[in-house]
Amino acid sequence: xxxxxxxxxxxxxxxxxxxxxxxxxxxxxxxxxxxxxxxxxxxxxxxxxxxxxxxxxxxxxxxxxxxxxxxxxxxxxxxxxxxxxxxxxxxxxxxxxxxxxxxxxxxxxxxxxxxxxxxxxxxxxxxxxxxxxxxxxxxxxxxxxxxxxxxxxxxxxxxxxxxxxxxxxxxxxxxxxxxxxxxxxxxxxxxxxxxxxxxxxxxxxxxxxxxxxxxxxxxxxxxxxxxxxxxxxxxxxxxxxxxxxxxxxxxxxxxxxxxxxxxxxxxxxxxxxxxxxxxxxxxxxxxxxxxxxxxxxxxxxxxxxxxxxxxx
Amino acid sequence: xxxxxxxxxxxxxxxxxxxxxxxxxxxxxxxxxxxxxxxxxxxxxxxxxxxxxxxxxxxxxxxxxxxxxxxxxxxxxxxxxxxxxxxxxxxxxxxxxxxxxxxxxxxxxxxxxxxxxxxxxxxxxxxxxxxxxxxxxxxxxxxxxxxxxxxxxxxxxxxxxxxxxxxxxxxxxxxxxxxxxxxxxxxxxxxxxxxxxxxxxxxxxxxxxxxxxxxxxxxxxxxxxxxxxxxxxxxxxxxxxxxxxxxxxxxxxxxxxxxxxxxxxxxxxxxxxxxxxxxxxxxxxxxxxxxxxx
Numbered sequence: 094x095x096x097x098x099x100x101x102x103x104x105x106x107x108x109x110x111x112x113x114x115x116x117x118x119x120x121x122x123x124x125x126x127x128x129x130x131x132x133x134x135x136x137x138x139x140x141x142x143x144x145x146x147x148x149x150x151x152x153x154x155x156x157x158x159x160x161x162x163x164x165x166x167x168x169x170x171x172x173x174x175x176x177x178x179x180x181x182x183x184x185x186x187x188x189x190x191x192x193x194x195x196x197x198x199x200x201x202x203x204x205x206x207x208x209x210x211x212x213x214x215x216x217x218x219x220x221x222x223x224x225x226x227x228x229x230x231x232x233x234x235x236x237x238x239x240x241x242x243x244x245x246x247x248x249x250x251x252x253x254x255x256x257x258x259x260x261x262x263x264x265x266x267x268x269x270x271x272x273x274x275x276x277x278x279x280x281x282x283x284x285x286x287x288x289x290x291x292x293x294x295x296x297x298x299x300x301x302x303x304x305x306x307x308x309x310x311x312x313x314x315x316x317x318x319x320x321x322x323x324x325x326x327x328x329x330x331x332x333x334x335x336x337x338x339x340x341x342x343x344x345x346x347x348x349x350x351x352x353x354x355x356x357x358x359x360x361x362x363x364x365x366x367x368x369x370x371x372x373x374x375x376x377x378x379x380x381x382x383x384x385x386x387x388x389x390x391x392x393x394x395x396x397x398x399x400x401x402x403x404x405x
Numbered sequence: 406x407x408x409x410x411x412x413x414x415x416x417x418x419x420x421x422x423x424x425x426x427x428x429x430x431x432x433x434x435x436x437x438x439x440x441x442x443x444x445x446x447x448x449x450x451x452x453x454x455x456x457x458x459x460x461x462x463x464x465x466x467x468x469x470x471x472x473x474x475x476x477x478x479x480x481x482x483x484x485x486x487x488x489x490x491x492x493x494x495x496x497x498x499x500x501x502x503x504x505x506x507x508x509x510x511x512x513x514x515x516x517x518x519x520x521x522x523x524x525x526x527x528x529x530x531x532x533x534x535x536x537x538x539x540x541x542x543x544x545x546x547x548x549x550x551x552x553x554x555x556x557x558x559x560x561x562x563x564x565x566x567x568x569x570x571x572x573x574x575x576x577x578x579x580x581x582x583x584x585x586x587x588x589x590x591x592x593x594x595x596x597x598x599x600x601x602x603x604x605x606x607x608x609x610x611x612x613x614x615x616x617x618x619x620x621x622x623x624x625x626x627x628x629x630x631x632x633x634x635x636x637x638x639x640x641x642x643x644x645x646x647x648x649x650x651x652x653x654x655x656x657x658x659x660x661x662x663x664x665x666x667x668x669x670x671x672x673x674x675x676x677x678x679x680x681x682x683x684x685x686x687x688x689x690x691x692x693x694x695x696x697x698x699x
Contacts, residue, residue, distance in 0.1 A: 143526050165431055165528045173526035179519045188450075195437035196527045198428040207424060214421060240523060245424035277421045 095119040096248060096280055097142060101151035104137050104304075112137035114304035115151065120282065124274035126295030126312070127284040134304040135284040136176060139250045143173055156247060169198055172241035176252040176284075179237065182226025186217055186236045189225065190243050197244035204243070211239045215269060231262040238269065242277075249273065249281045255290055263290065270294050292316070321384040322353040324367055327377035336370045352384070434529045435537045442541025446507045462503040463549055466496050470553040474560030489578050490658030492554050493589055497645045500593055501618035503549060504542075508597035509610035511538050517605065521697055531694050535598070539690075543594035551586035558582060581656040588655070589648055592679060595686035596644060602693040618644065629664045639664040641678055650675030 097120040104113040112134045127135050140146040142155050144164025153160045155167045180189065187208060194204035212221045215235040220228070225236060234254065241249055254270065255263045271294045274281045285291050291298065298315055300307040308315075326333060330346045337344040342363055343354035355363050364381070371378045429436075448455030473486045487495060515521055524534055558575060565571030597614055604610035621643035628639035640646035640663070650665040652658075654672030665675070 145522070145525055165530070168526055169428055169430055169528045171526070173522070175519075175522045175526075177519055179523050181514050181518045181520055183514070192437065192441055193523060193527070195441075196434045196524060196529070198430045198433040198528055199424070200427060200429060200433070203424065203426050210422060244428075278423075 095121055095154075097153070097155050097282075099138075099142075099151065099153040102138075102141065102148050102153055103150045104134075104141055104146060105149045112304050113141065113148070116301065116304060116306055117151075118299055118306050118309055120280075120299065120309075121297070122280045123296040124270065124294050125280065125282045126291035126298045127282055127301070128288055128291050128298060129284075129286065129301040129307075131286050133286075133301050135286075135301065136252055137304075138301070139173070139252055139282070139284060143168060143171065143250065169244075170247045172244065172246035172249040172279075174237045174241040174249070174251045174254060176256060178233065180225045180228075180233055183224055185223055186212060186221040186225055186228075186232075186239070190236065190239050193240040194243040199244055207243050207245065208239075211243045212236075214242070215239045216265070230257045231259070231265075234258060234262070234266060238266075242273070242279075247279060249279050251281060251283045253285055254283060255285070255287065267294050316385050319384045319386055320355045322355055322363065322367065322381060323384045324351045324353060324371075324381050325349055325379040326351070326371070327379060329374060329376055332374060333367075333370055333376060336374075337366060340366055340370075342366055349379075355383075431528045431530075431533060434527055435533050438524075438529075438534065438537035439541045439544070442511050442538055443545060445510050446541060446545040458506045459503065459545070462499050462506075463552070466499050466549045467553045467556060469496060470556040470560070473557060474564065477560055477564045487557060488658065489554055489557065489582050489585075490652070490656075491660035491662070492557065493550055493585060493652075494645070494649050494660040494663045496549075496553065498622075499549060500546065500589065500645070501615060503546065504593055504597040505611040505614035505618075507545065508542055508594075508614065509601050509604070509607035511542060512598065512601045513604060513607045513610050516602075516697060535690050535694055539594050539598050542598060543590045546590040546593055547586055550589040551583065554582045554586065581658070584656060585652045588651060588679075592644070592648060592682055595683055595690075599686035599689040599693075602690055621645070625664050629667050632667075636664070637668045637670050640668050640670070640675070644682060647675055647678045647682065651679045 098118070100117050102113050102116040103111070105111045114134075116134070116138065127138070129135050137146065141148050142153055142160060144160045144167060147161065156170060158167050160167060184192075190212060191204045191208040194207055195201065199207065212218075212235075215238050217232060217235050217239065220232060225233065228236070234257070238251070238254065241251070251270065255266050258266060267290060270281060270283060273279055274294070274296075283291060283294065292312065295312050297310070298312055299309045324330075324333065326349060328349075330349050330351050334344045334346040334351050337351075337353060342356070345352050353363060353367060367381060370376075444450055447459045448457075469487055470492070476484065476486070493500075515524070521534075525531060529537070558578065561575055562568060562571045596617070600613045600617070601610040604613055622645070625639045625643040625646055628635040628642065640650050643664070646664045649660055649663045650668075650670070650672065653660070653665055654675050659666065
């Protein structure tokens with residue numbers, strides 16, 4: 094059975110903004126990337142699943158429990174790391190995480206023990222006894238993650254966990270998320286608008302746009318090879334495309350990039366044709382490569398290839 | 406002794422451990438919030454400076470009772486400085502001071518630093534949160550409204566020649582003592598919490614609480630001086646005299662210095678005013694905490 098399932102979930106805010114628009118999706122175990130642009134409805138979806146917001150219509154189940162009627166029970170077994178700052182500056186990480194463990198329902202002794210464990214897992218050592226007001230963004234993000242983990246949830250919602258981190262901090266946070274999924278055996282739903290990051294940790298993707306489900310599939314299927322070749326030249330791209338078209342090969346120019354359809358069995362012939370035409374015109378060829386689907390393609394006109402052109 | 410030289414002093418990363426122990430759910434969560442609230446209100450686990458005000462206020466609240474008991478023990482019941490009826494009115498100024506200084510500690514930072522989403526993503530509801538915080542505040546106030554009067558009670562009983570007979574005489578007053586202490590604690594906690602809920606910073610909340618009681622007290626006194634119809638209004642501009650009037654209506658007994666003495670108003674009016682104070686406070690809390698975005 095799915096850990097999370099929603100049916101025709103709709104959330105309209107009083108101002109008239111529709112954040113979720115008839116979203117139906119099933120989510121299973123693993124590290125799940127919840128991707129979408131800013132304002133696509135990712136945070137709203139998480140809040141509805143936590144029972145923090147009530148949906149305008151439709152329904153949702155988390156861990157087999159209805160969010161409308163069993164919010165408390167769900168929240169006992171779910172961890173949540175909000176997007177924004179949420180730490181009081183005048184207490185230490187140890188004090189705060191222990192308290193949050195107790196508010197999750199853990200007895201005092203267990204709360205202390207698990208706090209020590211979890212802070213070590215997220216990589217907070219001596220500094221955990223200092224007041225959090227003096228923490229760097231990276232340390233604050235670790236505490237936010239620790240308070241979401243401390244009660245050993247089955248399911249973890251992380252909302253933009255790499256927000257505000259420098260590249261090294263981002264790498265560490267992503268490594269931590271990957272480890273939580275793999276080693277701690279938790280299902281992690283990571284909401285992010287940064288596809289490049291999601292790609293590194295998620296095994297499954299749920300893409301939403303304007304509150305609607307765009308696609309849900311294993312990560313691999315988002316990035317598999319397409320039947321297209323991307324050819325980049327310094328100049329005369331249009332002439333190359335015209336020549337290829339004259340040979341009966343489907344091709345299109347997009348500035349300095351040309352996409353060339355490989356067709357069925359004639360892939361080698363297409364490669365040869367591109368090579369021959371380039372040589373014949375003495376074109377300054379930058380690269381030729383077999384294009385892969387990119388996550389970004391989800392959110393843009395599918396005919397336009399990207400400058401990064403599938404070197405993945 | 407049992408550890409071999411190789412293992413002693415080595416820390417092993419034993420990996421992630423799952424938790425299979427008990428989960429106390431909503432009840433555990435609420436009790437944790439109440440405990441932490443009480444610790445914050447009394448400055449426990451914090452710097453010495455944070456303890457000065459709450460413990461100082463409690464000490465000052467106890468002091469008249471200690472003196473009264475001492476006089477009674479040393480000199481017998483020659484003078485009656487404080488009764489069960491007027492004690493809270495006489496130490497009344499301490500209650501707003503405690504409220505202004507400590508109540509903001511409890512809730513303002515949760516809003517200001519957006520900690521609420523972390524609470525509300527746990528097994529409690531918004532109402533549970535407000536009730537737990539209000540409960541902690543009422544319990545803390547109860548220490549000031551109940552302990553000194555209980556001390557007075559104990560002094561009277563234990564200083565008597567015949568302790569058993571004295572207990573028999575005084576025991577009837579326990580209902581009044583506890584009832585009045587609860588009345589003051591619950592109503593003042595509600596007012597304090599409501600003010601803190603709308604104030605953005607601790608200093609604003611403290612200022613607003615003090616202003617309410619200070620202005621109320623001053624206006625009330627001047628009304629009383631004017632006499633006539635204004636004197637009837639005097640008790641109703643100060644929450645503390647509203648509570649004193651309610652106490653008198655519920656349990657009887659007079660507090661000679663309170664404006665309730667000078668006013669010619671039927672007792673139930675004070676109860677109505679108390680209910681209005683409670684109603685407005687909880688309406689503010691309900692609206693505020695329902696609206697706060699998480």
